[in-house]
Amino acid sequence: MSEERILVTYLTQAKDLNKKAEAIAVGMTVGSWTDLPAAKQAELRPYLGEAIAVEVLEKLPDGQERGTITIGYPTGNFTPDIPSLLTGVFGKLSMDGKIKLLDITLPESFVRHFPGPRFGIGGLRQILGVHDRPLLMSIFKSCLGLPFDELQTQFRAQAEGGVDLVKDDEIFFADDKAPFLERIKAFRAIAAEVAEQTGKPVLYAANLTGPIHQLNERAKRAVEAGAQCLLFNVLAYGFDALHRLAADPDVRVPIMAHPALAGAFYPSPEYGIATPLLLGKLMRLAGADLVLFPSPYGSVALDKREALDVAANLTDAAQPVKPAFPVPSAGIHPGLVPQLYADFGHEQVVNAGGGIHGHPGGAAAGAHAFRAAIDAVVNGQPLEAAAEASEPLAAALAKWGGGK
Ligand code: 1AE
DSSP, X not given: OOXXXXXXXXXXXXXXXXXHXXXXXXXXXXXXXXXXXXXXXXXXXXXXXXXXXXXXXXXXXXXXXEEEEEEEEEGGGSOSSHHHXXXXXXXXXXXXXXXXXXXXXXXXXXXXXXXXXXXXXXHHHHHHTOOSSOEEEEEOSOXXXXXXXXXXXXXXXXXXTTOSEEEOOTTOOOOTTSOHHHHHHHHHHHHHHHHHHHSOOOEEEEEEOSXXXXXXXXXXXXXXXXXXEEEEEHHHHOHHXXXXXXXXXTOOSOEEEEOTTGGGTSSOSSSEEOHIIIIIIHHHHHTOXXXXXXXXXXXXXXXXXXXXXXXXXXXXXTSSSOOOEEEEESSOOGGGHHHHHHHHOSSOEEEESHHHHTSTTOHHHHHHHHHHHHXXXXXXXXXXHHHHSOHHHHHHHHHHOSOO
């Protein structure tokens, strides 16, 4: 077996953290150790986990130690997929008292089994022909129950406003009035018409839903119908569903990961899975080209350090898979663009639903306001100055203000 190890860091508490680390290293691998005869130990040693590091952060009033522990797991204990990885390092352990999975460091040989993003940041920029600014995406606001022609009008307005991508709402499943393949075809035609006027493409991310055993076939049919991007609620299905879509040679379009359900995993400081791993590292490994996560500013705000770490894990150049676009989302309006740019930089997608559709001049004006704000920050111009030349931006700043 390979000598390589997968390093896994947990935040936990126990009377003695060193003993807890030993118990995890053994309990999550060979089960028992010191009681085994020497011959059995020799046989099982290649599978045995190892306590690599223990850091006590504080002594709790009840005498327990709280801190981080890092366990090294032999790579050969796992098959190269995320279900095996997560079950092997946190399966039963996730139910064993106060313990949070903070990070997993994988050897390159293991990462190479994963597809990673097919397009990534570079591929998406190439498709869109946009290299000199953050991208802009708008979200359909309310899709459910709307007549098809209203959705087409909404799509046209967003596209004419100059967004780069338009995504479905993640809860758009009951689409009897605007069936999946029909709206892919219709929006593709509108995108082509708008591109004739504006000279710029716009990608529509259609919400891929349905039973898991039909997903790849459904995605393939979407691509045949002209889909140029797919939105996927990864956590409701599991990372392996994303992995299989990203690795499917017939699904040759960027995949956008929505964080729906993530709140069931990360918010507790004592339990669950940390966001930089959940929405950063694992999403990228499994093949998401763009990943939405809560911005630090909006209605479902994420701690700023964590949001920055999610973005860092999506873009970290040291990884052997392509970088994915960070999409800090929720509660974004044009006045936040300078803050977004300061925090997440050039390689991000500015994404808004209410901040585009809630513009006093409508969705096209909302998109114009964002484009003016993005151009301003890229050129180092204050928004107030840019608003003098952009009526939509002036109206947005009047409505939402110039910051958080
Ligand atoms: C973190 C997910 C954000 C999302 O899905 C969404 O719909 C945001 O909408 P707005 O921009 O807050 O209206």
